[in-house]
Amino acid sequence: MTTAVAPAPTEHDHHEHPSWLAHHFDDAEQQFDAGKMGMWLFLVTEVLFFSGMFCAYALYRNRNPEVFEFCSTFLNEKLGAINTGVLLFSSLTMAWAVRASQLKETKTLIGMLGATLGCAAIFLGVKAVEYSHKWALGLFPGKFYISQVAGAPHSEVPYLWYLSIAPLVMLVCFILYYIYGIVTASKFHLRVAGPLVIAAACFFGGVGLGLVLEAEEGHGDTHASASHQEHSADHAHTDAAIPTVNLLSTDTAPLNDVATTPAESNTPDSSVNQKGMAGLFFSIYYCMTGVHAFHILGGMLVITWLIVKAANLEFHSKYYGPVDNVGLYWHLVDFIWIFLFPLLYLIT
Amino acid sequence: MIPAFFADINESFWFPKQASTFAKDVDFLYDAILWISIFFFVPIVAAMIYFSIKYRDRPGYKGSTEAIHNTTIEILWSVIPTFIAGWIFWMGLVGYLDMQRPPPAGTEDIKVIAKRWNWNFKYKNGAEHPELHVPVGKAAKMIMRSDDVLHSFYVPAFRIKRDIVPGRYNYTWFQPTIEGTYDLFCSEYCGDNHSTMNAKVFVDSEEKYAKFLAEAIKEPEDLVERGKWLYERKACKGCHYAGKDGAQGPGPSYNGSWGKPVPLAVGGEVQFDENYVSESILNPIAKARKGYENASAMPSYKGQLKEEQIEALIAFIKSLESATPPTKK
């Protein structure tokens, strides 16, 4: 959170005050304490913010446990597990960055912040694969949910490409920025641009990783290394992409009927496989993971801001509050994921 | 000017008639709390006025500046209100449990369907009626559901209220004690014509009630009358203005519509005739009228109305050919 940082004194010239100490604070300790407390309170609000969705989760899981079991089989726990690992690792690098900022080890600090940023990008890359895959299957939230039918053709919309446009543009911009740094021979710009380029590239690393794992799940899909679009198109013709539906169908009644006349069929899976049931699960899934992903994005923004400050050599043993506080925030974002992963992916 | 609320001597200043078994208890508790409130309020205000006169700032007077400490009185004025609040809670709880307990055996079960902005009551013999009739002295149980948004079933004279939540059945019951006609309000905001979503409750004697049931199930013979009868029962009335009884709602008025060209939302016109009416009843969005693009708010009546019922409705609308439409705001 940017606000934990004191503004530089503008009008008041207290000679006792160094530039990093805001005019209304008496000393570094007070400033640090205030920032820290502010961040903890902010984290409390964040927990409460998510708690609303956890309540919704608890309410609907309690009401329809079978829906949650059915739907969670559509979630690829390998991707979830990889993301959990990536985020845990990023917590480590973030903690390391805090230490480096106290010791004024600028190089390590920028490296660790860059690593954290990279992990976040990998996380989002994997998430992009997950989302696009679900959209191709028609696993949309609420009223847009399309009842799952074995063997039905999947959407050919290249969702993954859409999700990749913004990171791609950013990657190009960052590379240009890096070149600008080389041209102007500015150490500052190079320090900033380096981690950004790597982080943007990491997104596509995450996408690649996600595709490989998703392909494994798809039983012998040999086109994992092919381009994204081909890949999703391949999936579109692979029944194995939704094997879980067949597993759940205890009787052999075709699910096609379900979509049109849900009321007449009363097999547990068919009553589940509709907008007001499975659709609701995916509503909760997208709300929770989506809001979490926005928090990752927010975290990436402030980490970028930290990198700029670090490249400016602003942190030292008396002024490292911002790194510490962003670190706290980052740990909370990880922490929330650690709850989301088992609650959504590991139900069965 | 004598205010209207003094006019009816059967009613108190505060309350409408006590017309159910719950009313007495509710009013008793209300009065009790009222007197407790007066008991606290009057001394508070009296002390406030007295102190601000007696200790007012004036030449030659200087009051104390020290804060008072009196533990006894502070404990007293914390503990006494606590007990009183506890008593009020207890009385409220008792009254509430009385309303929540299962009604006495042999209730008159009536299904209540709340739909914007109409009430519809289904009686045990299958009759449907837009007004609520209940026999006097017998517990009546309301089995309530909503077809669209939240509504609330409120009869002030019975002192009962229960929200009607879509997606579930909510229940309430009451035992009317006095024959008469009472107001029934929707008390949960439900959109445009929330304030006209009212009905009357008729508390009838046993014979009158039986007679009502027998009559309510018969559709009128006359085609136009029958159309009007359906208009009132099939939730047309909530949205479409007709005659002088309708609510000027989101739907087009029936008055003076017959035979005129209807501009369509998608452009073009169509004649307001038998075909148009029957198509609009069965498939409301097919030819949405200009200015009423939201025709999807109207449910399809396919399978709910018989062929001759649609004919009756057509006859009813036709009968309003020369009625003046409401001035649109």
Place this chain on the structure above:
Amino acid sequence: MSVVTKPVTMPAPNLVAGEEDNYLTHSSGFLSWALTLDHKRIGLMYLTCVMASFALGGILALLVRIHLWNPNLDPTQALFSNKVYNQIFTLHGAVMVFLFIIPSIPAALGNFLLPIMLGSKDVAFPRLNLGSFYLWVAGALFFLFSMFATGLDTGWTFYTPYSIESQGPVVAATMGVFVLGFSSIFTGLNFIVTINTMRPPGMTWFRMPLFLWAIYSTAIIQVLATPVLGITMLLLAAERILGIGIFDAKMNGDPVAFQHFFWFYSHPAVYIMILPAMGIISELMSVHSHKGILGYRMIAYSSIAIALFGFLVWGHHMFTSGMADVTTIVFSALTFTVSIPSAIKVFNWIGTMYQGTVSLNTPMVYALAFIFLFTIGGLTGLFLGALSTDMHLHATYFVVAHFHYVMMGGTLVAFLGGLFHWWPKMTGKMFNDFAGIVSAAIVFVGFNLTFLPQFVLGTRGMPRRYASYALEFQDLHRLSTIGAVMLGTGLLVAALTLLHSLFYGSKAPRNPWGGATLEWECSSPPPHDNFSSAPTVGDPYDFSNIEYDPKVGGYFKKK
């Protein structure tokens, strides 16, 4: 905590303000205001905007009352169509709650006063403070948009499923509430951190003025409750955009869940509105009685108690919704526990006057009006907390009257009292006391005339949010409308009194009322930095050494 050691000569205590730099003249130009980090300027900007919102909400309220002059049994003859009427009362509620009452005392007066009363130079995060203000502006723009777009008609509570189906711009409004929520959260967060970490030496917890205790309790609620409103509004927006179905019965969702989510915030929000008002009254009663407050600790603790209990009673808005009996009963019981701390406060305020020296000036008259009105508001809450009577009174005009007695008779009147009380400090100008008292009297009479009849309307069964009514209710409705016009007149007189003082008011002394809290020790208006050195902190309610100096028309502290 080390104190900045810079030799400062304290000006003579009874110096007339004006000869030194103050925060208003410190710098000039539009940007010096728009980008200011000074809590006093931010407070003043909040005050301006909040008052503008109040004027808007007030006009909407008058429109509602004028519409209800007639029973409107024939909707074609009514002043507004039902749809427009619904939009007006929705916006009246939403504007008053989200744009006026919630930010009024904490964000406007609190921002101005909190650091000065505490003896610090600014709040802990001045930039966040400015950010909160602009979030408020952004939220207000969303509201204005929803007003001028197609008209929001969901009621300020946004109950589902109507809010899912309504044709109004619900998404814009929910985004407005979402943004305003974060404005409120950041303000609260800022205040908590400021009070916890920036108290100068000597300012112990129990030397804090009660206004700060109240603001602190309020801030706790703002930080703990508002995020839930945020997520609720986000889910509602998702409901409309994506059809997620969580609150939609058609999709197997639960509309009552929305009510739980909504009231989990919005009930504590009631205490966001009333607690700061109670804080103001504690200050006003003691300063204008020139007497230490009775039961300082009781009042301080009861603020915190109200803040915490306030989290446990949200269900009492839903007694008729068909919750499980046990839930209903528990919520009713908890509701009664909240009434006790409020009652204690009223007794303490009255007791403070006993044997004091009561100055009946404008702020004090408003404070007395507050006690009268708030007591009615509180006592009528008992009727609604008791389950069986609530079955009858829920969602009727009784509820409308009850919460207006608390929100308007309570918060607004206290806000006006506080505004008059600190006006000389904020602007450096004295207002015409007689005109102020007249405004208080008109507001008081007009208010009671507006809302007392509504209690009777409610018990007689008049449901709220009705654009038309049965003929039997006409007389009471007309009384209420007459009262509303009178109330509006009184508020206009108050506004004119304050505006008049800006141009023609005499210079305000440092301490016009004889207060003992720290804000009265800096000049009126205060200098840019509030205190050039940490002030000496004493008992905020020790009036024994405060004396009147007729030469400056104000008080000073005897050394």
